[in-house]
Amino acid sequence: MPNDLRHFKPTRRQAFALGVGAAITALSVRTARSQTRKTPDVVRIGYLTAPRAWVIGKTDGSFEKALGTKVEWVPFAAGGPGLTLLAAKQIDFAVFGDTPIIAGLARKLPIQILGSPEIVATSERLIAKPGIASVKDLEGKRIAVAPSSTMAFALEAAIRINKLDGSKIKRLPLDQPATIAAWKRGDIDATYINGPFWADLLSDGGKQILVSEQLQSDGVYVWNSAVVRSEFAENYPDAVVTWLQTVQSQVNRYKADPEGVSRALATNFGAPFEAVRDTLAGLRYPSFEEQLGPKYWGSDAANAKNAPLIKALTDAAQFLADAGDIKRDDVPPSFVPLVNYDLLRRAFPA
Amino acid sequence: MTSVTFTRRTALSVTSVIVVTLIWELVGRAHWVDPLFLPPPSEILDTALDLARNGYQQTPLWMEIALSLARALSAFAVAILVGVPLGIAMGMAPNFGALIDPFVQFLRPLPKLALIPLVILWFGIGEVSKVLLIFVSASLSIVVGAAAAVGNVRRQQLRAGQALGAHGFALFRHVILPHMLPELFVTIRLSLGIGWTTLIAAEMIASDAGLGWMVVNAGAYLRTDIVMLGIVLLGATGYALDLVLVGLQRWATPWAGRS
Numbered sequence: 001m002p003n004d005l006r007h008f009k010p011t012r013r014q015a016f017a018l019g020v021g022a023a024i025t026a027l028s029v030r031t032a033r034s035q036t037r038k039t040p041d042v043v044r045i046g047y048l049t050a051p052r053a054w055v056i057g058k059t060d061g062s063f064e065k066a067l068g069t070k071v072e073w074v075p076f077a078a079g080g081p082g083l084t085l086l087a088a089k090q091i092d093f094a095v096f097g098d099t100p101i102i103a104g105l106a107r108k109l110p111i112q113i114l115g116s117p118e119i120v121a122t123s124e125r126l127i128a129k130p131g132i133a134s135v136k137d138l139e140g141k142r143i144a145v146a147p148s149s150t151m152a153f154a155l156e157a158a159i160r161i162n163k164l165d166g167s168k169i170k171r172l173p174l175d176q177p178a179t180i181a182a183w184k185r186g187d188i189d190a191t192y193i194n195g196p197f198w199a200d201l202l203s204d205g206g207k208q209i210l211v212s213e214q215l216q217s218d219g220v221y222v223w224n225s226a227v228v229r230s231e232f233a234e235n236y237p238d239a240v241v242t243w244l245q246t247v248q249s250q251v252n253r254y255k256a257d258p259e260g261v262s263r264a265l266a267t268n269f270g271a272p273f274e275a276v277r278d279t280l281a282g283l284r285y286p287s288f289e290e291q292l293g294p295k296y297w298g299s300d301a302a303n304a305k306n307a308p309l310i311k312a313l314t315d316a317a318q319f320l321a322d323a324g325d326i327k328r329d330d331v332p333p334s335f336v337p338l339v340n341y342d343l344l345r346r347a348f349p350a
Numbered sequence: 351m352t353s354v355t356f357t358r359r360t361a362l363s364v365t366s367v368i369v370v371t372l373i374w375e376l377v378g379r380a381h382w383v384d385p386l387f388l389p390p391p392s393e394i395l396d397t398a399l400d401l402a403r404n405g406y407q408q409t410p411l412w413m414e415i416a417l418s419l420a421r422a423l424s425a426f427a428v429a430i431l432v433g434v435p436l437g438i439a440m441g442m443a444p445n446f447g448a449l450i451d452p453f454v455q456f457l458r459p460l461p462k463l464a465l466i467p468l469v470i471l472w473f474g475i476g477e478v479s480k481v482l483l484i485f486v487s488a489s490l491s492i493v494v495g496a497a498a499a500v501g502n503v504r505r506q507q508l509r510a511g512q513a514l515g516a517h518g519f520a521l522f523r524h525v526i527l528p529h530m531l532p533e534l535f536v537t538i539r540l541s542l543g544i545g546w547t548t549l550i551a552a553e554m555i556a557s558d559a560g561l562g563w564m565v566v567n568a569g570a571y572l573r574t575d576i577v578m579l580g581i582v583l584l585g586a587t588g589y590a591l592d593l594v595l596v597g598l599q600r601w602a603t604p605w606a607g608r609s
Binding site: 078079080083084087100103104107108109144147148171172173174177178181182184185187188320323324325326 | 386405474558
């Protein structure tokens with residue numbers, strides 16, 4: 001008997017292993033082609049710690065209600081840490097700046113772009129000391145800018161567009177509170193900075209010489225994209241569709257009542273009401289229907305090649321490669337496959 | 351320590367480093383771990399060659415290392431020049447020590463990151479602020495260590511010195527100094543490590559070059575290969591600095607451990 005058992009053991013193990021293998025294969029094929037209405041146990045949403053209109057859904061459980069499952073909100077301070085959270089699979093969705101997203105995609109981080117719910121307009125501004133009247137006067141000056149931010153990208157674009165000699169401009173990588181300290185000490189002549197920080201500088205005699213929106217006529221867009229982990233999108237396409245629709249309905253709430261939403265967010269973030277109101281007003285909020293048009297992303301993957309934001313992604317990737325932030329070989333040949341048009345279209349049919 | 355065991359120890363250390371590096375490479379080659387999370391040594395070597403040739407953000411790699419070394423070593427030199435005499439004075443004159451001690455003990459455990467906003471307000475965003483931050487963290491440990499080293503000189507030895515007619519400077523030069531020097535060297539080695547770890551905090555102040563800055567900036571773009579390279583270089587440079595100090599210690603205090 002013991003002999004027999006020993007004799008049969010390997011075969012049973014093999015049979016078991018085969019069974020498990022087959023089950024896993026079957027499951028993965030199933031999830032890959034999944035059209036079933038699976039609900040994740042928990043949806044983890046990453047958000048920038050700055051106040052944002054769509055985050056109003058965090059204050060009253062709108063996302064829990066819509067998704068029908070548990071929602072965890074994970075804050076992060078800037079795009080860089082956001083990328084790390086996505087890489088470590090600690091969050092499923094996030095909304096943050098296009099430049100760090102490009103950096104992540106270049107490193108083959110498995111994420112997909114889901115439109116651009118927030119376009120930077122006047123929330124990021126170039127503020128200078130008196131005596132500097134325009135961008136042309138910046139040569140020979142010291143400009144502070146938060147490192148690896150959309151402002152740093154916009155500053156470089158402004159220098160390029162105005163054909164200034166970049167080597168004659170001293171860029172100082174400083175975060176916003178340090179920038180204000182350096183401004184008051186007279187260590188810097190100008191800064192590209194986001195709200196509400198520019199309010200301090202404007203009341204201190206600073207002069208606004210550029211807002212990011214003015215760069216759009218030269219094809220330079222700065223925006224915040226929604227992203228989803230590819231694995232999550234493959235497993236739970238329906239949750240992605242619902243999430244997108246919920247983001248849109250939060251933005252609609254803001255559009256209907258900017259004051260009320262600003263006040264609620266100010267309470268939730270512990271920030272002054274005026275600062276929150278002005279920061280939110282500095283962004284443009286094209287609806288997803290508008291985004292899926294010729295002015296932004298194009299109507300679908302087939303019509304995306306010449307869409308402004310696809311081109312802007314390509315330009316920004318080129319810029320990051322020139323600056324040495326990402327490897328030239330890592331720049332994706334096309335950004336179209338990295339935008340999930342299918343799910344965007346399912347959420348917002350034409 | 352005889353030279354045979356020394357050779358043996360070196361051989362063992364080198365072997366363990368090689369084995370770990372090989373396993374690390376294998377893990378990367380076999381794709382057991384995504385190279386985004388743990389770039390294999392060969393990729394880090396490629397990155398190192400690329401940065402050595404083309405630089406990182408317009409700065410050649412050797413410049414990043416040299417700049418960080420210059421910041422750390424100048425801060426460290428001042429820390430020794432200020433910290434050692436102050437510590438000795440505190441150890442030899444307990445009343446003076448009691449006056450200074452509360453401030454030293456208050457500042458020493460403070461996370462130096464917390465000082466950054468004040469340092470920028472008071473000293474601006476130039477090199478002074480970066481060097482100052484490293485100086486603060488290194489010098490405070492040196493003060494405490496030097497004071498303790500004086501305190502640990504045995505009373506018997508002091509009495510013997512006094513009985514033989516040594517007073518004041520002679521007592522310090524011939525009795526206290528030789529006895530405290532080995533311990534002082536240990537203190538200086540430890541403070542060098544503490545100062546070196548403050549480098550990243552220091553280089554967060556308006557830097558656009560330096561090893562600490564390179565690690566933080568590359569991290570923001572998920573360039574884990576550069577982050578790992580920076581970590582290897584930071585660790586190796588710290589190790590090398592410590593070896594220099596150990597050599598200096600052997601040369602300066604050959605009597606250590608033989609009393």
